[in-house]
Amino acid sequence: MDIYRRKGFDHIPPPEEKTDGNKQPMVAYSVQYLDREGGDIGTQPHPTTFDLDVARHAVLKFKASVFGVVTVLKTSHSPEAFRYLSDESRLDRVSRILSDASITVDVHVTKIIIESQALVSAIRTVVRYYPQIDLEGNSLELDELYAVIGHYLRELESLRQGPQDSALDPKTTEHLRLLLDYLHTNVYKDKIDAERILHLKDLCTFQMLWLLFKPGATVYLEFRGNLAAYVVQSVVSDPAILSDVKQRLEPYKIKLWSLRYDGRFVGRTSTEVVLPPFGGERAVT
Numbered sequence: 001m002d003i004y005r006r007k008g009f010d011h012i013p014p015p016e017e018k019t020d021g022n023k024q025p026m027v028a029y030s031v032q033y034l035d036r037e038g039g040d041i042g043t044q045p046h047p048t049t050f051d052l053d054v055a056r057h058a059v060l061k062f063k064a065s066v067f068g069v070v071t072v073l074k075t076s077h078s079p080e081a082f083r084y085l086s087d088e089s090r091l092d093r094v095s096r097i098l099s100d101a102s103i104t105v106d107v108h109v110t111k112i113i114i115e116s117q118a119l120v121s122a123i124r125t126v127v128r129y130y131p132q133i134d135l136e137g138n139s140l141e142l143d144e145l146y147a148v149i150g151h152y153l154r155e156l157e158s159l160r161q162g163p164q165d166s167a168l169d170p171k172t173t174e175h176l177r178l179l180l181d182y183l184h185t186n187v188y189k190d191k192i193d194a195e196r197i198l199h200l201k202d203l204c205t206f207q208m209l210w211l212l213f214k215p216g217a218t219v220y221l222e223f224r225g226n227l228a229a230y231v232v233q234s235v236v237s238d239p240a241i242l243s244d245v246k247q248r249l250e251p252y253k254i255k256l257w258s259l260r261y262d263g264r265f266v267g268r269t270s271t272e273v274v275l276p277p278f279g280g281e282r283a284v285t
Contacts, residue, residue, distance in 0.1 A: 066175045067114040069182075073097075074108040109239040112179075114140040119175040122168060123148070126155040129216035132234045145242045147235065149183055150192060151214040156180060187242060203281045206249065210237050212284065213254055221256065221273065230256035230271070249277045 032043045075097055097103055114120055117138050124135045130148050133140065142148065149156065159168065160176045168176065195208035204212060213219070213235040220227045238250035252275040260269045 066116040066119060066178050067112050070111045070113060072108045074106050076104040109144045111144060112142045112146060116175045118172040119179060122159060122172050122176055126152050126159060144239050146183060147210055150211060153192060202284045204284050205281055206278050207241055209252060210235050228258060230258045233257050251276045
């Protein structure tokens with residue numbers, strides 16, 4: 001064994017110690033699964049060195065979805081019932097919720113999960129500043145009301161219908177068409193166009209007020225009796241403001257930042273403005 005230690009092979013067994021079917025193998029292979037946060041899901045034994053392409057061959061032969069639409073249901077189900085259940089038991093319990101008359105079920109919101117890397121890349125090319133979402137991954141999850149698409153709708157439409165010398169490849173063009181057609185048909189309809197017509201008259205509605213507060217835009221806020229310029233960082237609205245007609249809507253919460261000079265240094269300062277619901281049309285001031 002001295003020769004193995006000198007060469008750094010402490011764990012290599014002597015040649016005569018070979019495994020057979022009745023002994024523990026000298027090298028054991030396994031696969032550990034982590035979730036997206038790096039948490040341990042579990043470990044499974046594997047017969048040999050793991051090859052992802054071989055293991056995923058049956059899955060990867062199917063074409064991935066361009067994007068998925070997830071409907072989030074809010075129920076009266078007790079949360080304790082799901083505690084400590086296995087995945088199989090949880091799925092079984094979920095499958096019986098819709099047929100249980102004692103449980104109330106309402107559509108809460110929807111969200112879109114974009115799986116097409118070509119589509120994510122196309123969105124990334126036009127979105128200049130949007131701290132609310134992460135555009136660096138291979139997929140993109142957007143919560144209702146999908147404001148980033150609404151804010152950059154003109155740019156995305158121009159990208160899809162651009163001149164021949166700067167046109168997207170056919171795959172990206174088709175994926176972008178699918179997304180924009182879905183949003184026009186099922187979410188925005190004629191609301192954005194109608195609101196932009198009101199903007200020409202310096203008017204706005206509460207339902208579409210988010211359209212005015214595009215991240216990166218400059219707005220003015222009264223500060224110590226004077227108007228001060230701020231940059232919109234994010235706008236948080238009632239998630240179902242476009243799809244759910246409610247008697248009482250949540251107020252908008254708009255995060256802003258600006259630069260302040262204290263006589264020695266220039267630094268960034270942040271503030272938040274809450275805009276309560278209003279009916280009808282209001283002047284844009």
